[in-house]
Amino acid sequence: MSRGNERTVGERGQVTLPKEIRERLGIEGGDEVVVHEDDGRVVIEKPVTREELAAGYRATAERARDIAAEMEHASDEADTYLGDAPDW
Structure with a gap:
């Protein structure tokens, strides 16, 4: 074909x-x-060029920083509403 x-x-x-x-x-x-x-x-x-590869790594790192910031905010909210987690 x-x-x-x-x-x-x-x-x-x-x-x-x-x-x-x-x-x-x-x-x-x-x-x-x-x-x-x-x-x-x-x-x-x-x-894939070195420039394209570097841009991809930069975009991934930026997204990882954004996710970490979101998770930190969610963790702070959980602490506010639920208090600290017990030390089991």
Whole structure:
């Protein structure tokens, strides 16, 4: 079942990516891509850049700080209404 542009694999295993796809994904000559197999399919992806990875870590850290602040507020409310927890 074909869902896109068919390409011929050259003798050395090379395949040319369609121009429309390269332009849409910002892939230029000389760029690196990641090639892997997934459930019997060949997948070609742009690798995650260091900047994208760093941004993801920053967003995760910010969300973790927000959750910690929410939990601290909830804990303070519980102490106000219920008092301190017993030392069992």
